[in-house]
Amino acid sequence: MSKPKRLVLILGDQLDRQSPALRDFDFQNDEVIMIESIPEAQVVWSHKAKIALFLSAMRHFSEELKADGYPVHYVQESKLSIVDSLKEILLEKGIRHLVCIEPGEWRLKLAIEKLAKDSKVQLDMREDSHFYCSHQEFRDWAANKKELRLEFFYRLMRKTHNILLDKDGNPEGGQWNFDQDNRKPYPKSGPGIIETPILFEPDAITQEVLQFVQSHYSGYPGSLGHFRWPVTRDEALEALQYFVDYRLRNFGIYQDAMWTDTPYGWHSILSSSLNLKLLNPREVISAVLDAWKKYSLDLSTIEGFIRQILGWREFVRGMYYLDMPKMATDNFYDHQRALPDWYWTGKTKMRCMQDAVGQTLKYGYAHHIQRLMVTGNFALLAEILPSAVCDWYLAVYVDAIEWVELPNTAGMALFANGGRFTSKPYIASGAYIKRMSNYCGGCQYKSDVRFGENACPVTTLYWNFLIKHRQQFDSNPRTRLMTANLKKISDDDQAAIVQHAQQVLNNLNNL
Ligand SMILES: Cc1cc2nc3c(=O)[nH]c(=O)nc-3n(C[C@H](O)[C@H](O)[C@H](O)COP(=O)(O)OP(=O)(O)OC[C@H]3O[C@@H](n4cnc5c(N)ncnc54)[C@H](O)[C@@H]3O)c2cc1C
Ligand code: SF4
Missing domain, CATH: 1.10.579.10 (DNA Cyclobutane Dipyrimidine Photolyase, subunit A, domain 3)
Structure with missing residues (x-):
């Protein structure tokens, strides 16, 4: 008897070929589903470049999956929300089994769980292995702590993953944190020459998306004129290599500095690729550690950068899943004014x-x-x-x-x-x-x-x-x-x- 068909849902910020959702994909029976939903971009009023980045990266990812033989059902420009569109497809195809990765948005997570329950579909929602720290590990760490502080979590991550430790298990350079060395302003004469970040010319797929966003979201904030973001894994890897080769050296010292018309400073500009899962944090940290040795870079820069990825990025994710949904409505000072x-x-x-x-x-x-x-x-x-x-x-x-x-x-x-x-x-x-x-x-x-x-x-x-x-x-x-x-x-x-x-x-x- 043939196995029942499963749908594997891949969301716009889950573009990871190593995703646990694809781990046991059955090429004979299963099908990938990807949904572009116009209303999703309207849940909050998004910047045009953000909408374009998601759509372009999704379309590229689906093409890559297809080229590798995955059957992909790609819903372009749906007028329904992701969940309503999904519901329609589940019904249409008579599918009883849905596989996905836990969404990075609480609202969507609850909505998918509800849909599965209401439609009596078996839901296999898997945790995202992209991150170093699992929900359980974070909960264990947070349990019974009076104060939840990045510094102690970060030290645990360094020890658990053996990152920036000397042979005796102590922190490289004798201290865990070099934050004090990473707070310099630019000289009074200005930032001088900063290596321009690598920018990617829009290809045919991106150009089509840019035109679509320009015509359908014309009243939305932001401009598309400077859209040069990495939209594929290859581009994201290129951006990472370029950053560690040319821009990492001054990341630490000028991390907090600001100057007019210097939008990127020495920063990595890798967050969008990391968050779409085009890049894995492990390969980012590994590239940074390699560059440290290769170019004899300052430990303070290396530690400062690794703290952002292994520390803050993992920490805030842990806090989000620990404190939602309360986090979204907390208002300690009872502030009520409108945004200017x-x-x-x-x-x-x-x-x-x-x-x-x-x-x-x-x-x-x-x-x-x-x-x-x-x-x-x-x-x-x-x-x-x-x-x-x-x-x-x-x-x-x-x-x-x-x-x-x-x-x-x-x-x-x-x-x-x-x-x-x-x-x-x-x-x-x-x-x-x-x-x-x-x-x-x-x-x-x-x-x-x-x-x-x-x-x-x-x-x-x-x-x-x-x-x-x-x-x-x-x-x-x-x-x-x-x-x-x-x-x-x-x-x-x-x-x-x-x-x-x-x-x-x-x-x-x-x-
Ligand atoms: C009010 C506020 C809102 C923010 N919103 C977002 C957001 O929506 N998405 C987002 O990715 N980051 C957010 N950050 C964190 C941080 O500002 C951005 O990650 C960073 O500016 C992205 O630029 P970069 O890639 O050049 O980072 P870099 O300065 O080069 O840092 C390297 C990487 O470290 C990670 N990182 C650094 N700081 C943080 C942090 N505080 N939390 C989580 N990861 C971090 C990012 O993945 C980043 O790519 C926010 C910070 C503040 C204060
Ligand atoms: S408002 Fe003007 S003076 Fe005040 S901090 Fe901003 S730039 Fe400086």
Whole structure:
């Protein structure tokens, strides 16, 4: 008797040929299903480049699977949601067995589980082996811990996977973390010559997708004019090799630095390829370790980069599955303000926001410090509703998938979960932005003016936030120094700051 036919669902961010979903694929009986869903891109209002990247990468992946003999049912431009489209196909083909990898979005995971239950389809939802740390390992690590901190998780990952350890099992260079060496601004004269990242000319498939997105999503944010993202595994591997050969050397030292019209700095720009699963984190770490020896690079750069992949990326994923669905609605400070319109246009007089939002709309990319300490910092200080901020981040970055976007935005940038995995809110005044960039030089606001004419809105809101939450900051040894500085500001000036901050908060759209 022949085996019953199974459908193997591959989602747009699961483009991994080693996927556990394909592990036991039966070429005689099974069929791969891939669905392009127009409504999925409308769940949040996405950047055109993000939609184009997903569609192009999916179409390339399905062609590769077909070339290798996989039967692929590819649904192009469906007007139904993924789940409704899937339901229709399951019914049409009379299929009782669905295989898939756990989606990186809670909503979709629940919807697929419900569909299977309602339709009495046997669901085989497998965990994604792309990651170093399984859900169970993360749960075991987190169990009974009073504080969930990246540093201790990261050390465990280093030990478990024997990465950057000396022969006695101690950390290379005698310390686990070289973060202090990785916080330099560019020299006053500017960043100098930075090796341009490798960019990929759109091929015929991508061009067709770009035209489709331009015509069907014309009102959506962002531009397609600079679309040069890797859309295949071969391109992603090329981008990785280029990064380790030419750009890794200065990654560490300038990791936090910002400069106008320098959208990528020395960053890897590998997040979209990693998150679509075109690249495996193990091969990224292995390429970085090889380059360390080959080019005698600084350990601080190598450790700093590996911490992002083996530490933060694994950690936030663990936190997402541990804390959902609560993570999506947490609002520790009960912030309720609307997101200023200029987050969608870049039209603000604040140079720092202009640059960070402007490059985001142009490329679908901003680096970590721009996301955390420019747009994220402002959103927290301006008391914006966390879910509105999260929707923005999910919409505008080509690498944004909820499992990684939400913990970074709600947890790290907005402190919306009250410090569940961060020891303090990440807030800074204009002084930090001035130190780490050249933005303030050309700005009509003055970073060191706290209130009154030309006061920097970031600085005003920073002091206002400290005044408002003084008690909370005083009670935490990690933030006590920040409120100690408040004592140097006279009571009259503090009252003027609070009054000016009110005007700023009431006028967020016109800054
Ligand atoms: C508010 C906010 C939202 C973010 N949203 C996303 C998102 O939607 N998708 C996303 O991939 N990253 C997100 N990040 C993390 C980080 O900013 C991006 O991974 C990084 O900027 C991508 O650029 P890159 O590939 O050049 O990274 P690099 O700076 O070169 O770092 C190397 C790699 O490390 C990983 N990495 C670095 N930092 C983090 C982190 N904090 N969490 C998880 N992985 C990390 C990424 O895979 C990245 O490709 C967010 C950070 C903040 C503060
Ligand atoms: S002065 Fe303030 S608003 Fe202007 S660029 Fe600097 S930090 Fe941004």
